[in-house]
Amino acid sequence: MGKGRDSMATQGVTPRSEDYSRWYTDVVQQADLADYAPVRGCMIIKPYGYELWEGIKSALDRRFKATGHRNAYFPLFIPMSFIEKEAEHVEGFKPELAIVTHGGGSELEEPLVVRPTSETLFGEAYARWIQSYRDLPMLINQWANVVRWEMRPRLFLRTTEFLWQEGHTAHATREEAVEETLKILDIYAEVSEQICAVPVIKGRKSPQEKFAGADDTYTIESMMGNAWALQGATSHFLGQNFARAFNIQFLDEKNELQLVWTTSWGMTTRTVGAVVMAHGDDKGLRLPPAIAPIQVVIVPIFKTDDEKTAVFAFAGEVKAQLEAADIRVHFDQREGLSPGFRFNDWEMRGVPVRLEIGPRDVAGKSVMACRRDVPGKEAKKSLAFDGLTPAIQTLLADVQKSMLETARTFRDEHLHEAATYDDLKRIVEDGWALIYHCGTRECEDKIKEETKASSRCYPLDLNPEWQPKGKVCAVCGKPAFGRAYFARAY
RNA sequence: CGGAGAGUAGCGCAGUCUGGUUAGCGCGCAGCGUUCGGGACGCUGAGGCCGCCGGUUCGAAUCCGGCCUCUCCGACCA
Numbered sequence: 001m002g003k004g005r006d007s008m009a010t011q012g013v014t015p016r017s018e019d020y021s022r023w024y025t026d027v028v029q030q031a032d033l034a035d036y037a038p039v040r041g042c043m044i045i046k047p048y049g050y051e052l053w054e055g056i057k058s059a060l061d062r063r064f065k066a067t068g069h070r071n072a073y074f075p076l077f078i079p080m081s082f083i084e085k086e087a088e089h090v091e092g093f094k095p096e097l098a099i100v101t102h103g104g105g106s107e108l109e110e111p112l113v114v115r116p117t118s119e120t121l122f123g124e125a126y127a128r129w130i131q132s133y134r135d136l137p138m139l140i141n142q143w144a145n146v147v148r149w150e151m152r153p154r155l156f157l158r159t160t161e162f163l164w165q166e167g168h169t170a171h172a173t174r175e176e177a178v179e180e181t182l183k184i185l186d187i188y189a190e191v192s193e194q195i196c197a198v199p200v201i202k203g204r205k206s207p208q209e210k211f212a213g214a215d216d217t218y219t220i221e222s223m224m225g226n227a228w229a230l231q232g233a234t235s236h237f238l239g240q241n242f243a244r245a246f247n248i249q250f251l252d253e254k255n256e257l258q259l260v261w262t263t264s265w266g267m268t269t270r271t272v273g274a275v276v277m278a279h280g281d282d283k284g285l286r287l288p289p290a291i292a293p294i295q296v297v298i299v300p301i302f303k304t305d306d307e308k309t310a311v312f313a314f315a316g317e318v319k320a321q322l323e324a325a326d327i328r329v330h331f332d333q334r335e336g337l338s339p340g341f342r343f344n345d346w347e348m349r350g351v352p353v354r355l356e357i358g359p360r361d362v363a364g365k366s367v368m369a370c371r372r373d374v375p376g377k378e379a380k381k382s383l384a385f386d387g388l389t390p391a392i393q394t395l396l397a398d399v400q401k402s403m404l405e406t407a408r409t410f411r412d413e414h415l416h417e418a419a420t421y422d423d424l425k426r427i428v429e430d431g432w433a434l435i436y437h438c439g440t441r442e443c444e445d446k447i448k449e450e451t452k453a454s455s456r457c458y459p460l461d462l463n464p465e466w467q468p469k470g471k472v473c474a475v476c477g478k479p480a481f482g483r484a485y486f487a488r489a490y
Numbered sequence: 491c492g493g494a495g496a497g498u499a500g501c502g503c504a505g506u507c508u509g510g511u512u513a514g515c516g517c518g519c520a521g522c523g524u525u526c527g528g529g530a531c532g533c534u535g536a537g538g539c540c541g542c543c544g545g546u547u548c549g550a551a552u553c554c555g556g557c558c559u560c561u562c563c564g565a566c567c568a
Contacts, residue, residue: 021562036560095566117568151491151566158567231568268568301527340528358527368527452564490568 041160092212203457285350301358439481
């Protein structure tokens with residue numbers, strides 16, 4: 001079909017192997033996840049993309065609530081003076097602030113910052129709300145949009161405005177706050193791996209990479225299809241920095257005044273981009289069933305009107321049976337499209353399982369099931385109508401599991417230990433390099449400049465002892481702070 | 491902000507160098523007919539402030555000046 005090739009040029013996405021960035025923007029737009037907005041750096045999240053976010057959101061929200069957190073909503077505007085209260089915080093965020101100077105037709109007395117994050121607003125409120133140890137811990141989360149002015153935006157991965165949740169907690173002791181920070185990190189890792197099928201490495205950020213105003217920042221780092229790293233979510237131990245800046249004090253059991261210990265943590269719409277990049281292939285999106293807005297799509301095949309009637313009736317029964325089991329099913333009833341077109345269309349949109357139903361299937365009371373995560377003929381197998389629901393449930397579970405395994409295998413194949421700087425240089429061309437590192441800014445900057453790779457994290461698993469005795473930085477020879485991954489990153 | 495590209499129909503582009511009736515092509519879209527188990531085809535049709543502002547000219551998508559926007563690559567970041 002010679003002419004078909006031509007139309008493929010306009011309908012297909014740029015092959016992933018050819019140009020990874022182009023492939024990514026193509027997929028996001030053609031799969032109807034998002035579109036550009038009139039203002040640079042801003043994006044319109046379309047229903048299909050928003051549904052992915054809703055999947056991530058509900059998985060997180062359920063877990064936050066199960067661990068005692070409650071949702072609230074804090075304002076969009078922050079007085080400029082609030083941001084300036086914590087020295088390191090303002091230093092870090094100043095370059096990316098959007099500031100409102102006018103309101104109601106006249107210049108404001110004090111400029112208002114459009115929130116880039118809400119530590120300061122929570123700090124001010126917590127100072128008023130917390131009086132006694134009986135008020136602790138304070139465990140609040142909010143779902144909100146934030147604005148950080150971006151030089152170089154990228155759909156989902158880096159937009160000037162993005163959606164996220166930000167948790168802000170206050171505790172009586174340091175230990176409790178650290179425990180909270182790590183508990184949330186575990187939730188992020190679980191949602192990323194179990195729901196998004198994106199394996200992560202849990203670690204601690206270097207002093208340079210940590211959040212502005214935090215004592216420690218913990219992260220989950222995941223690997224994209226081109227072996228670059230993506231920071232999936234962060235959880236910060238803020239020590240008493242914000243408690244001091246906002247005077248958040250409480251009376252303990254001994255009637256002594258103490259500063260609280262706070263944490264903050266966030267996961268963003270960037271995660272949608274991570275799902276695209278970690279799983280997508282040349283044909284487009286591949287979605288893990290747990291968050292796929294459509295888990296099963298039914299594609300009808302027929303020639304005559306009689307066949308159509310029979311196929312539609314049977315497909316309707318199949319749909320009803322699956323829906324009764326809470327499987328998200330879509331029956332493609334669009335007119336005038338060939339089966340082949342539909343196959344490609346739904347594959348591009350990443351639907352995990354496709355059911356082909358034609359006259360042969362109607363006659364045999366069966367459906368042809370095809371899984372998106374497996375290439376070629378092995379992807380297809382015929383399933384009987386009787387017992388279809390459990391068979392599909394098993395299939396979806398298997399797809400979910402094997403997508404995580406595939407991603408993990410790919411990730412592990414691109415993790416390498418580096419004994420020397422030369423090793424690192426070679427490895428970061430196509431992977432992550434694990435080295436003993438000093439953790440200093442100068443050394444990180446040098447590596448960044450010479451290799452474009454940045455310090456991703458000091459994996460928690462691999463650093464039972466910090467500042468390991470006798471070990472030195474593989475790059476500069478200074479005493480090692482710990483073992484860190486370096487990689488190209490988004 | 492630095493470097494590189496690009497703005498002409500919903501999308502992708504040609505036309506611009508060398509100014510000249512009615513601005514084309516492919517895809518998509520609408521109607522009709524034939525198709526239909528891996529991106530179908532025919533016929534008919536709708537759809538345009540040629541990014542914006544100004545200038546040159548009898549005449550500008552095309553030449554000149556200014557501005558705006560987007561994409562990609564770098565410095566910053568979730």
